[in-house]
Amino acid sequence: MATQYKLPFQLDNPELLHFDSFVNNEWVQASKGGRFEVLDPGTGIAWASCPTNTVEDVPRAVEAAHAAFEKYKKVTPRQRAQWLLKWDTLIRENRNDLAKLLTHETGKPLAEAYGEIDYSTGFTWWFAGEAERIHGGISVPAVPGRRVFTVKQPIGVAAALVPWNFPMAMILRKAGAALAAGCTMVIKPSPETPITTLALMHLAQKAGFPPGVLNVLTTDLENTPSLSEALCKHPLVKKVTFTGSTRVGKLIASHCAEGLKKVTLELGGNCPFIVFDDANLDQALDQLMALKWRHAGQACITANRIYVQAGIYDKFAEMLKERTSKIVVGHGAAEGTTMGPLTTPRGIAKAANQVEDAKRLGAKVILGGNEIKDKGGYFFEPTIITDMKQEMLISREETFAPIAALYKFETEEEAVKLANDTSMGLASYAFTKNIDRMWRMLENLEAGMIGMNTGNSSAAESPFGGIKESGYGKESGKEVAVNEYLITKTGTLTLEDHY
Ligand SMILES: NC(=O)c1ccc[n+]([C@@H]2O[C@H](COP(=O)([O-])OP(=O)(O)OC[C@H]3O[C@@H](n4cnc5c(N)ncnc54)[C@H](O)[C@@H]3O)[C@@H](O)[C@H]2O)c1
Ligand SMILES: O=CCCC(=O)O
Numbered sequence: 001m002a003t004q005y006k007l008p009f010q011l012d013n014p015e016l017l018h019f020d021s022f023v024n025n026e027w028v029q030a031s032k033g034g035r036f037e038v039l040d041p042g043t044g045i046a047w048a049s050c051p052t053n054t055v056e057d058v059p060r061a062v063e064a065a066h067a068a069f070e071k072y073k074k075v076t077p078r079q080r081a082q083w084l085l086k087w088d089t090l091i092r093e094n095r096n097d098l099a100k101l102l103t104h105e106t107g108k109p110l111a112e113a114y115g116e117i118d119y120s121t122g123f124t125w126w127f128a129g130e131a132e133r134i135h136g137g138i139s140v141p142a143v144p145g146r147r148v149f150t151v152k153q154p155i156g157v158a159a160a161l162v163p164w165n166f167p168m169a170m171i172l173r174k175a176g177a178a179l180a181a182g183c184t185m186v187i188k189p190s191p192e193t194p195i196t197t198l199a200l201m202h203l204a205q206k207a208g209f210p211p212g213v214l215n216v217l218t219t220d221l222e223n224t225p226s227l228s229e230a231l232c233k234h235p236l237v238k239k240v241t242f243t244g245s246t247r248v249g250k251l252i253a254s255h256c257a258e259g260l261k262k263v264t265l266e267l268g269g270n271c272p273f274i275v276f277d278d279a280n281l282d283q284a285l286d287q288l289m290a291l292k293w294r295h296a297g298q299a300c301i302t303a304n305r306i307y308v309q310a311g312i313y314d315k316f317a318e319m320l321k322e323r324t325s326k327i328v329v330g331h332g333a334a335e336g337t338t339m340g341p342l343t344t345p346r347g348i349a350k351a352a353n354q355v356e357d358a359k360r361l362g363a364k365v366i367l368g369g370n371e372i373k374d375k376g377g378y379f380f381e382p383t384i385i386t387d388m389k390q391e392m393l394i395s396r397e398e399t400f401a402p403i404a405a406l407y408k409f410e411t412e413e414e415a416v417k418l419a420n421d422t423s424m425g426l427a428s429y430a431f432t433k434n435i436d437r438m439w440r441m442l443e444n445l446e447a448g449m450i451g452m453n454t455g456n457s458s459a460a461e462s463p464f465g466g467i468k469e470s471g472y473g474k475e476s477g478k479e480v481a482v483n484e485y486l487i488t489k490t491g492t493l494t495l496e497d498h499y
């Protein structure tokens with residue numbers, strides 16, 4: 001469908017732009033004909049619209065994915081790998097254009113958009129390699145004359161429900177594993193970020209994936225819960241992979257319980273970042289600057305609670321303030337911008353509420369603390385708060401905004417106790433030059449991923465996933481991620497006249 005909106009950018013390859021849903025390799029409208037707008041968070045202005053699919057549109061997409069699965073499951077792993085590699089190449093070739101789409105949907109600065117694309121192609125590359133390395137096993141059991149073996153088979157149609165903060169990375173992390181395993185997929189992107197997803201579909205089609213292997217149902221905020229529920233409950237959907245908040249993750253798990261669907265849940269974080277007084281402060285600060293301010297604090301693995309040992313607390317806070325003051329907030333596509341807007345206006349309201357709560361309970365705002373109202377989009381000042389206490393809101397819920405909250409601690413035992421005092425368990429970070437202590441951190445911190453003198457642990461080759469209320473299942477990494485899309489079948493063979 002031709003767009004009535006004015007595009008705020010130009011693409012080298014305008015063919016990438018699609019504004020309709022994608023089912024069975026065709027660009028389609030929603031059955032009821034409705035559309036919703038896609039806004040640039042840096043201006044608040046709509047620049048595109050997409051079909052508002054509803055529950056009525058779910059069967060068409062799932063049935064297309066199922067018909068495709070019947071053929072795709074028999075495609076050789078090498079062929080799957082070749083299609084994945086071709087997709088990977090096309091994404092890399094369209095890097096400049098995709099970065100513009102990401103920036104205008106999420107708000108993140110162009111440099112970060114490039115970073116997301118490079119991170120994302122790690123997944124297409126990695127899972128192309130994994131496709132041919134899926135294998136079962138064989139064993140000789142205690143009973144004579146028997147052999148027991150396992151074969152791995154793709155589970156079926158997978159539904160992927162993805163968030164808006166890393167729309168490309170989250171889709172390729174899921175689709176890469178599913179396609180390598182031999183599954184087909186129906187993707188529901190967030191209402192904020194459908195255009196990047198549709199551009200990826202354009203490239204998947206060009207890469208040669210057959211019709212129905214990948215499908216996208218776009219929809220708005222209002223129809224998201226019902227459409228997602230219908231996808232989870234459709235009998236032909238055998239696997240659901242969800243990335244998003246813990247609140248919604250619990251709903252998804254309950255929808256899937258009915259059909260006993262296999263589920264992967266990558267949910268919220270509330271990640272502690274611990275700096276001991278024997279840490280290399282410059283190293284800790286470099287890592288914190290990159291981790292905390294990445295996408296204006298809108299990453300699940302961001303440092304939500306920063307615990308600093310008493311002896312270095314004041315110095316660390318000052319050093320952080322000095323570096324943070326140099327951040328340039330602006331439109332993600334503007335030259336010189338180092339921090340963009342929040343992606344949604346909901347994020348601004350939540351951040352403002354958390355700052356007010358911390359101030360009321362005795363914390364000090366040493367930098368920022370306010371919404372920026374004169375820039376047009378959804379901007380919030382990079383904010384540093386000291387004298388944080390466990391009873392404050394930020395200790396219990398993710399900020400998902402550019403707020404660095406600093407807590408003081410005295411001993412290692414206290415730091416571990418405070419760090420683990422959360423229902424979440426996605427990632428934890430520790431900075432110390434004491435190797436014994438570092439090992440204790442790895443074993444004692446309750447999280448699925450531990451950053452040891454690093455704030456950057458996400459990579460295609462590392463298993464990604466949380467524990468506690470941060471979810472279950474792993475994405476990326478060797479074997480574990482592809483296994484999420486496979487079933488294991490056990491064969492038992494009796495042999496005559498055999499030991
Ligand atoms: N662990 C991870 O890998 C990871 C990665 C990115 C984001 N997250 C988490 O996601 C959250 C931020 O993203 P968000 O605000 O888009 O999360 P969200 O839970 O609101 O939305 C995630 C997805 O679910 C959809 N959704 C929203 N309400 C729904 C409902 N009632 N039923 C079904 N689907 C629904 C959204 O449209 C989106 O596609 C944060 O909590 C963050 O930590 C986690
Ligand atoms: O927001 C969560 C995902 C971020 C990541 O994969 O590093």
